[in-house]
Amino acid sequence: MAQAAIELIGINKSFGAVRANRDINLEVARGTIHGIVGENGAGKSTLMSILYGFYQADSGEIRVGGKPVSISTSNDAIALGIGMVHQHFMLVDNFTVLENIILGAENDALLKSSIAKARSELDRLEREYGLEVDPDAVIEELPVGLQQRVEILKALYRGAEILILDEPTGVLTPAEADHLFRILKQLKEQGKTIVLITHKLREIMAITDTVSVMRQGTMVATRTTKETTVGELAELMVGRRVLLRVEKGESEAGAVKLSVKNLTVKDSRGVTMVDDVSFDVRGGEIVGIAGVAGNGQSELLEAISGIRHAVSGEVMLDGKPIDLTGKADPGELRDRGLAHVPEDRHHVGLVLAFEENENSILGYHDDERYLKGPFLDVDAIMADAKDKIEKYDIRPGNPRLKTANFSGGNQQKIVLAREMEQDPGVLIVGQPTRGVDVGAIEFIHKRLIAMRDQGKAVLVVSVELDEIRSLSDRILVMFAGRVVGERGPDATEGELGLLMAGVEHQEAAE
Amino acid sequence: MSTPYAKLPAWADYGLIPLINLSVAFIVAGFVVMLVGENPFRAAVILVEGAFGKGTGVAFTLFYATTFIFTGLSVAVAAHCSLFNIGTEGQAYIGGLGIALVCLSFDSVLPWWVIFPIAIVAASAFGALWGLIPAYLQAKRGSHIVITTIMFNFIAASVMVYLLVGPLKPAGSQAPQTRNFLAGAELPKLNWMIELFGAKIRSAPLNICFLLALVMAFLVWLLIWRTKLGYEMRTYGHSSKAARYAGISETRIIITAMMVSGALAGMMALNPVMGDQHNVAIDFVSGAGFVGIAVALMGRLHPVGIVLAAILFGMLYQGGAELAFEMPAISRDMIVIIQGLVILFAGALEHMFRPYIQALFASVSPKSVGMQAVNGKGA
Numbered sequence: 001m002a003q004a005a006i007e008l009i010g011i012n013k014s015f016g017a018v019r020a021n022r023d024i025n026l027e028v029a030r031g032t033i034h035g036i037v038g039e040n041g042a043g044k045s046t047l048m049s050i051l052y053g054f055y056q057a058d059s060g061e062i063r064v065g066g067k068p069v070s071i072s073t074s075n076d077a078i079a080l081g082i083g084m085v086h087q088h089f090m091l092v093d094n095f096t097v098l099e100n101i102i103l104g105a106e107n108d109a110l111l112k113s114s115i116a117k118a119r120s121e122l123d124r125l126e127r128e129y130g131l132e133v134d135p136d137a138v139i140e141e142l143p144v145g146l147q148q149r150v151e152i153l154k155a156l157y158r159g160a161e162i163l164i165l166d167e168p169t170g171v172l173t174p175a176e177a178d179h180l181f182r183i184l185k186q187l188k189e190q191g192k193t194i195v196l197i198t199h200k201l202r203e204i205m206a207i208t209d210t211v212s213v214m215r216q217g218t219m220v221a222t223r224t225t226k227e228t229t230v231g232e233l234a235e236l237m238v239g240r241r242v243l244l245r246v247e248k249g250e251s252e253a254g255a256v257k258l259s260v261k262n263l264t265v266k267d268s269r270g271v272t273m274v275d276d277v278s279f280d281v282r283g284g285e286i287v288g289i290a291g292v293a294g295n296g297q298s299e300l301l302e303a304i305s306g307i308r309h310a311v312s313g314e315v316m317l318d319g320k321p322i323d324l325t326g327k328a329d330p331g332e333l334r335d336r337g338l339a340h341v342p343e344d345r346h347h348v349g350l351v352l353a354f355e356e357n358e359n360s361i362l363g364y365h366d367d368e369r370y371l372k373g374p375f376l377d378v379d380a381i382m383a384d385a386k387d388k389i390e391k392y393d394i395r396p397g398n399p400r401l402k403t404a405n406f407s408g409g410n411q412q413k414i415v416l417a418r419e420m421e422q423d424p425g426v427l428i429v430g431q432p433t434r435g436v437d438v439g440a441i442e443f444i445h446k447r448l449i450a451m452r453d454q455g456k457a458v459l460v461v462s463v464e465l466d467e468i469r470s471l472s473d474r475i476l477v478m479f480a481g482r483v484v485g486e487r488g489p490d491a492t493e494g495e496l497g498l499l500m501a502g503v504e505h506q507e508a509a510e
Numbered sequence: 511m512s513t514p515y516a517k518l519p520a521w522a523d524y525g526l527i528p529l530i531n532l533s534v535a536f537i538v539a540g541f542v543v544m545l546v547g548e549n550p551f552r553a554a555v556i557l558v559e560g561a562f563g564k565g566t567g568v569a570f571t572l573f574y575a576t577t578f579i580f581t582g583l584s585v586a587v588a589a590h591c592s593l594f595n596i597g598t599e600g601q602a603y604i605g606g607l608g609i610a611l612v613c614l615s616f617d618s619v620l621p622w623w624v625i626f627p628i629a630i631v632a633a634s635a636f637g638a639l640w641g642l643i644p645a646y647l648q649a650k651r652g653s654h655i656v657i658t659t660i661m662f663n664f665i666a667a668s669v670m671v672y673l674l675v676g677p678l679k680p681a682g683s684q685a686p687q688t689r690n691f692l693a694g695a696e697l698p699k700l701n702w703m704i705e706l707f708g709a710k711i712r713s714a715p716l717n718i719c720f721l722l723a724l725v726m727a728f729l730v731w732l733l734i735w736r737t738k739l740g741y742e743m744r745t746y747g748h749s750s751k752a753a754r755y756a757g758i759s760e761t762r763i764i765i766t767a768m769m770v771s772g773a774l775a776g777m778m779a780l781n782p783v784m785g786d787q788h789n790v791a792i793d794f795v796s797g798a799g800f801v802g803i804a805v806a807l808m809g810r811l812h813p814v815g816i817v818l819a820a821i822l823f824g825m826l827y828q829g830g831a832e833l834a835f836e837m838p839a840i841s842r843d844m845i846v847i848i849q850g851l852v853i854l855f856a857g858a859l860e861h862m863f864r865p866y867i868q869a870l871f872a873s874v875s876p877k878s879v880g881m882q883a884v885n886g887k888g889a
Contacts, residue, residue, distance in 0.1 A: 307754055331757020340755070348755045351748045358741070363756040365741055374737050 003066065005030040005162050005193040006051065006082075011060035013046055020046040022217045024060070028162075028210075033184060033194045035204040035225070038214030039237055039409075039437030044197050047214070048164050052084045053077045064162075083155025087167040089147050093140040097133050097150050098122065101157050118157070125156050129186055144293075145176035152183070162193045169203060173292040174465065174497040181207045199438070201230045202466075213237055238439045246445040249453070251473040254283035256319075257457035258304070258338075258426045263313030263324070265296070265303045273299040274310075275481035281426065281457040286448065288472030289461040289483075292500050296481035297461045298343055301430045304459075305340035306330040307348075318425060334363055339419035341412075343430030343461070349415040350403050357385035357399035360418050388417035393443070409440030416444060420451060427451055428459040433467060445471060465493055465500075518864075518871060524810065528856060530863050532822075535855040539848040546839045553833060553840065560832025561825035565709025567832070569701055569716040573786070575817075575824030576716075579723040580778035581802025582809060582816040583730050584637075584771045589811050590734055591767035592747040597644060597659025598775040599799025600666030601637040605776025607670065608636030609783050610678060610688050610790040613695035625695050629784060630722070630777060637776020638769040640666060645768030649761040655768070663799075674792050687791035697785045717785030726774060727813040733770070743767050775799065804853040807860075819856075826852065 004027045011024040020043045028034040038044045049055045051062065053071040061068055064080045071077050077084070091100050102111070102118045122135055131149050139147060148168060155163055165184075169177040184194055184207060196208060204211050205225060212222040213236040221236050258281040265274035273296040281287045291297050302308035304315065306328040315322050317336055322328050330340070342348040350359050361370050361381055370381050385399035392413045394406070403411060412433070419427065432448065433441040448471060452458050462468050468475055469489060477485045477499040485499045518527075540550035561571045581598045588595035595601075612632045616625050644658035671686070680689040697718050701711040734740040746753040746763045753760065782794050801823055808822070809815030830845030855862070 305755075306757075329757055329759075330755055334757060342755060344751070347749050348751045351745055351752050353748045354744070362745065362752065365738055365756065371738055374739065375732075376736055376738060376741060378736070 003030050004028065004063070005065065006195075007061075007063040007066075008047070008051070009061040009063070011047065011050060011062075012058045013043075013050060013055060014058055019217050021050070021057070024214075024219050026212060026219060026222075028193060028195060030193050031188060031191050032209040033188055033196060033207055035196045035198065035208035035211040036214060037197075037199060037201065037204055037211060037233060037237060039199070039439065042214040042237070043217040044214050045166065048084070048166065048195070048197060051077065052082060052164065078158050078160070081159055081161035082164065083158060083160025083162070084164045085148065085151040085155060085166065085168060087170060089144075089151055091139045091147060091150060094138060096136050096138055097142075097153075098135040100139060100150055101135075101154050105158060121157060122153065125153055129156070129183060129190065131156075131183060143176075144171045145173070145179065148172070148180065149183070160192070162195065163187065164195045164197070166197045167199070168196070169198070169200065171293055171463075173500055174493065175501055177203070201233050204233065205230060215239055234438055238437075240439075245470045246442065246449060248449045251285045251452060252455075253285040253473070254455060256280045257283045257317070258428075258459065259314075259316040260304065261314040261316075263300070263303060263315065264311045265299045265308060265313075266311055267299060272311075273481050274303065277313075277478075277481075277483050279476055279483060279486075281459050283425070283455045283457050284452060285473040286452050286458040286460055286471050288468035288475045289459070289478055290465055290468045290475055290496055290500060291461075291463070291478035293463045295478045295500075297463075297478055298430070300478070301340070301343065301428060301461055304428060305338065305342070306333045307342075330363065331366060334422070334424075337425035339422055339424035339427045341415050341419050341427070341429040341432065343434070345411055345415050350411060352402070352404040354403055355400050356389075356394070356403055356406070356414060357381050359403050359414055360385040360388055360399070362418065364418070364422060388414075388421055391421070392417040392447075407437070408435040409437045412436050412444065413440065416447060420447065424456065426457045426459070428461075430461045431464075432460060432462060432471075433464070434462075441467075465496060469493070469496070518868060522867065522871065524815070527860075527864060527867060528808065530867070531855045531860065532852065534863075535848075535851040538855075539851050542844070542847055542851075543840065546844070548837050548839050553837060556833050556836050557829035558825075559829075560836075561829035565701075565704045565707075565711045566714050567828055568704055568709065569711055569714030570828040570831075571821065571824040572700075572720055573714065573716045573781070573824070574827040575820040576720045576723045576781045576785075577778055577798045578801055578805045578820035578823050579727060579817055580774055580781070581799050582805030582820050583723075583726060583813065584774035584778070584799075585802045585806035586809070586811040586813075586816060587730060587734070587743075587774060588767055588771035589806060590740070590747050591743040591763060592750075593645075593648070593655050593764065593767055593771070595641070595659055595768065595771050595775075596656055596803070597641065597662045597799075598771070598778075598802045599795055599797070600659070600663035601640040601772040601775035602778040602795045602799050603663075603666045603670055604640040605633040605637035606779035606783050606790045606794060607673065608632035608634075608776065609779055613691045613784065614678075614688060617692040617695035620694055622694055622697060626697065626718075626780075626784070629695075629780060633776040633779050634773035635776070637772040637774070637779075639772070641768040641772020641775070642765060645765045648768075649764040667793075671792060674790065678790070685791070688789045691784070691788045695784055696788055697780075699785075715782075715786035717781070719781040719785045722777070722780070724817070726777065727817050730774070731813045739766065775802075778802075801849075804857050807857040808853075822852070823849070 006028045008024055008026040011021050013021040024047060036044050046055065050057045053074045053076050056072060062071060063069065069080055092103065098115060098118055101122060102114050106114050119135060126132055131153055133146055133149050133153065168180060172180060188194060198204060208225045210222060211225050213220050213233060215237060261278045263274055263277045264272060267273045277300065289297055299308060303310040303324055306324065307330055309326055310324040312325060315324050317338055322333065346352060351362065370377055382399055389397045389399060394410050394413045432444050436444065448458055460471055472489055475487045475489065475491060476483050477496060479500060479502040484502065487496065543550040543553045561567050581602065584598045585595055609629045609632060612625060612629045640662060644655055644662055647653040647658050648655045674686045678688045679686065700716045700718060700720055701714055704711060734744065742758045742763055745756060746758055750760065778798060783790055787794065805816055805819040805823055808819040826849050830848065833840055834842050834845055
């Protein structure tokens, strides 16, 4: 067996009463790709933060290359050859690639010599690992896939032998993800050790050598990837059997409930993000919009829900027009039966500082059910919140708890409960299961399909292709602000992937 | 990454930490007193005795506290809507103008209990108006409220100087102030309240505005936590995006919050003008609006905290005056330094000792510390 690059022995970490990591033992062999999977809140990020010096373990030992070490800051970790690529990139947007690479490693007051040195070193790294990036490009002008490459280069530049990647494919297209995996394999061949944190089991199967599963702060199993299955891993993660694909019957599409014609939306900088988009959503069907993040889906949702003004377009709700170019207000649309589960639940769909019950009326706080004159009817709000907590199995079931203290999945359930329980005619949902654990995903998908079966029109936008394919009755693909194709639910991933990358669209244009 | 702060039990959060901050402020202030060659312990005794030792001292302390409750509430209401109203000073000053107009017009014909409600309305309306203009500029033009409210303090000061040396000054008078109000515009004193406890009062300005302030504190609590409007203000205060999503009009909520804030600031003027001086003089607000910022922050934007913090600052004002009188080496400016230290430790450096206390709590009793830290994304 290869020598261990990292050994974690008996790691414990508590935050107050919550034991985020209990007695964790982990051994990562040198020159391998080791996956760590687990639901949100299982303790994966805490464990990696301990390894990278953000947190101190309460007890336990870390060994790097066989020697016991103490890591109290990220500088210690870097000195030991541990590099981390965060889920949210730690790059300065208006700096060039080169400037970002030397950030924190500038050795002199004058940058000239370090820049020259960095340039030649970067050149060598790029050639060695096939990580081509223009060193003089400004970060904000690079696509996310390349930005991630810069993060990897940054770690390598600092001499990382062990790379930790936290949910690296969340923002990538399937093609970009494939490219990333090729890079990781190349790094592995060069003798680097890679730790991959993810909740996507298929990625684990595709690329890792070994996989460890965490659940509720403990390490429940370590398997050789070749000898395990997706089903087994999912079961280990959740602690019970899960349905990976929700079963659903044929859709019985009825009348058109939401009709969008020639909708054009610009963002705050005046760039056209949604370009002449038209589609219909009928009652009793789920229409899924697939696409790589940033191709106008967010703006489309914001425009239809009245949050962002559209430039032009005709939108009909239940056969009656709504003026999205200036007059429409999210409150008015809600009254007309359009419910919206926004993509960003942390800043839009919820107020994290509020108690759970306060969030359960957000947007419906004008409703006289929750009011006594100008006053909030606290008893009615509480009863209503408790009712939703029960129906949607929101945990912990305490309506007085601060919303920030709920896990991602439960926060999403709070939003879904609020929007679905208003019995809307049209439900639009952005990223229904982003940052949500496997158990809750199953629940949310079932609920969405139940809405459909009640004859509601459901529009789902997601960057998770699997989700779109398993939920939708019709799939629209967005690329560069346009709908570039419509497919049935049986479209292959490759077919959709090409559309998402704009390939077919460009061919068609020629 | 998750938030670095774990939660503390409420009593530590709202009791222990302010107490530690306050103690440190007084210890540092003690060194300053030593530096000028006085005995800090004797100074502390004089300060506390001056504020709470005699009935008169208590009455003065509560009189100052009344002023600070109003300005503290004013700042807090705006802050709940994430608006930093630095214009409380000017709004209170203009509130005084409203009171002057009411009192000068009616003090010869109406009794105080008729004039008082009219004056409350006038003070609120004038204060609210002075909050409305910056609010409109913020909501419609995006002019930053901090900048505009500061500028409106200067405009208020200039307007009042013009009026008090011109139209509102009685002919022949040399003082830049209105004529003294007649008995009809004088508010009843509350000295009997303190005399109930057996203390003797010589003459002190504590008046029924203190009760009004407590009522307003309750109403502010009701507004913020129990009404739809307060809910909308807090939603906007925490996240303007969530407010937009919830269909809350940004323009309407900014303007409403600033008008309520301005009205509370305007009411502050009732206390010195109708309760004590019985005229409107130049610069009668004298910084109470700015103290309100410290009071609101120290009181954690909660009315109960604000009342307590206002009493603390009332004590510093009253006890400080005694101290400056008893110890000649300690000038009026030294008192300002002590106040500054309180603001520094209780406001600006609020979180300085927090991590240590949390570590202490976590090691002694892990259960007392909440679960916040593990609930970021990922994990």
